[in-house]
Amino acid sequence: MSLNFNFNFTQPSQNKAKLNPEIIHDFLVIGGGPAGFNAALYAKRKGLVTGMIAKRIGGQLLNTSSVDNYLGIKDISGEGLMEQFLDHIHQLEVPILEEVEVTSVEKVNDLFEITVNNQTVYKSKTAMIATGSNPRKLGVEGEQEYSNRGVAYCAICDAPLFANKEVIIAGGGNSAVEAAIDVAKVASKVTVVHRSEFRADQILLDQMMSNPNITVFKQTQILRIVGDVKMTGVEVLDKSSNETRMINADGIFIEIGNIPSSDLFSDLVQLNEQREIVVDSKNMTSVPGLFAAGDVTQVAYKQIIISVADGAKAALAANEYINHHNTSK
Amino acid sequence: MQKMMNEEVQNQLKQIFNDMKNDVTMVLFTQEGECYSCEETKGLLEEVAELSDKIHLELKDINTDLDDVKKYNIEMVPSFVILDSKKEYHGVKFNGIPAGHEINSFIPALLEMSGAVNEEIPADFLERIAKIDKPVNIKVFVTLSCPHCPGAVQKAHKLAMLNKNIEGEMIEAQTFMELSNKFNVSGVPKIVINDTLELVGNQPIDQFLAQIESL
Numbered sequence: 232m233s234l235n236f237n238f239n240f241t242q243p244s245q246n247k248a249k250l251n252p253e254i255i256h257d258f259l260v261i262g263g264g265p266a267g268f269n270a271a272l273y274a275k276r277k278g279l280v281t282g283m284i285a286k287r288i289g290g291q292l293l294n295t296s297s298v299d300n301y302l303g304i305k306d307i308s309g310e311g312l313m314e315q316f317l318d319h320i321h322q323l324e325v326p327i328l329e330e331v332e333v334t335s336v337e338k339v340n341d342l343f344e345i346t347v348n349n350q351t352v353y354k355s356k357t358a359m360i361a362t363g364s365n366p367r368k369l370g371v372e373g374e375q376e377y378s379n380r381g382v383a384y385c386a387i388c389d390a391p392l393f394a395n396k397e398v399i400i401a402g403g404g405n406s407a408v409e410a411a412i413d414v415a416k417v418a419s420k421v422t423v424v425h426r427s428e429f430r431a432d433q434i435l436l437d438q439m440m441s442n443p444n445i446t447v448f449k450q451t452q453i454l455r456i457v458g459d460v461k462m463t464g465v466e467v468l469d470k471s472s473n474e475t476r477m478i479n480a481d482g483i484f485i486e487i488g489n490i491p492s493s494d495l496f497s498d499l500v501q502l503n504e505q506r507e508i509v510v511d512s513k514n515m516t517s518v519p520g521l522f523a524a525g526d527v528t529q530v531a532y533k534q535i536i537i538s539v540a541d542g543a544k545a546a547l548a549a550n551e552y553i554n555h556h557n558t559s560k
Numbered sequence: 561m562q563k564m565m566n567e568e569v570q571n572q573l574k575q576i577f578n579d580m581k582n583d584v585t586m587v588l589f590t591q592e593g594e595c596y597s598c599e600e601t602k603g604l605l606e607e608v609a610e611l612s613d614k615i616h617l618e619l620k621d622i623n624t625d626l627d628d629v630k631k632y633n634i635e636m637v638p639s640f641v642i643l644d645s646k647k648e649y650h651g652v653k654f655n656g657i658p659a660g661h662e663i664n665s666f667i668p669a670l671l672e673m674s675g676a677v678n679e680e681i682p683a684d685f686l687e688r689i690a691k692i693d694k695p696v697n698i699k700v701f702v703t704l705s706c707p708h709c710p711g712a713v714q715k716a717h718k719l720a721m722l723n724k725n726i727e728g729e730m731i732e733a734q735t736f737m738e739l740s741n742k743f744n745v746s747g748v749p750k751i752v753i754n755d756t757l758e759l760v761g762n763q764p765i766d767q768f769l770a771q772i773e774s775l
Contacts (some may be wrong), residue, residue, distance in 0.1 A: 287762075293707040297739040310707055330764065332710075348766075349682055388706035389747050461744060482746060486587050520631045 262361030264290025266525030373456030381462030651720035656732025660704025
């Protein structure tokens, strides 16, 4: 039982700045992850009237048990890092509208109108999309049926439910290997199944390979998830021998990467074939004044530090855009 | 027993409890003999009660204090309810220890029960909540390592506080494995309404209401 207190409750009396629908902002951020935070930080410091609109503060950082590759910060939890980011933003009194869904973004007479699910409209001269991405699904038979009956997507949340049970991890990147190492602490047996070769960091692979509780199958493809009331195992294809077989398990964590959360913007901005938002070298989308940063864009390598840096670029470029726009009028 | 909360957390909480308006009472049910996490839960609640003179703690036994067991629908131990200044029950319940991430549903519940408003709920939601006239029980299954879970628990408790017909309870899935298995909990937060309707994930209050209205 974990008795550590992950305390992150903010005081109601702290007069947190509120996002104001009556004013025209200079820079509004859609999204509450690393890219959004850093863009808000840079924009606010430039003196822009800045605000954030987020469905969920923290984004994927919340699902990351530990972050060991953010320069200058050694061994911190994803949530811990998020709290440091948030603390920095609160200090600058950037208003954040939380737990709302953006339903539309339109450019009307040179202003961006961002509508949220209670119909309130927020206006801004420039805006930035930093909506990140969502877990990719395997797309195999049984995945939907056994979703939440063995099929899970958040290892740190759900690992305790698989104490002394047998668990499969699908995937071969850093998040899959980290999940395997985490889940192996409580599960009786962990089997990592990956359809090709691992692309996780060597330091993580070494940890995984030396764990006696973890078995690894490369070049193995998951064909379907089977079970009765709950899942009982997966059928896999061993690509080297071209044979199919069953691996029994009580649960499977699917850690095979993410798909960009760009659906809402598909009619507004240009997307690439992977449905990532296309941005230029200053993180501007195909719509002038509308920027994008982080995992939702075509940026290579989805990393926290890269999202953070792109957020800064977008904010600085937005500032430049506003200055240029004001003088050219 | 060693203190569970370090000095830093204690000081933070003291500050936060300054915002409490009225008194609140936590009524904790444990039992003699074997009880997973009963001692720890009692310890935690005692520590919290020490941090503010507005927070009171009453200790009960599920096997002997039967009137109270009935009054608050206590079905397992450890379990506790939070009462308002008139010692009235509004359906705010925790089953299992609210440690780990769940401290973030426990502390707001104390504050809100004392009358300190955390976040406003839009008027149209308040109207829908007021209209609920059937008994509604909301179970929110959580683990202590789940960052999204306290949000779901907070919403269940908020609904309970806003309507007498609604009861909202946190259930720590590992402590109550049997119950979790009964409801096929393999991902948290899992929200179960009147033991029949299910929601997975920290859903917006709108989704809670849509399910309740479909009852």
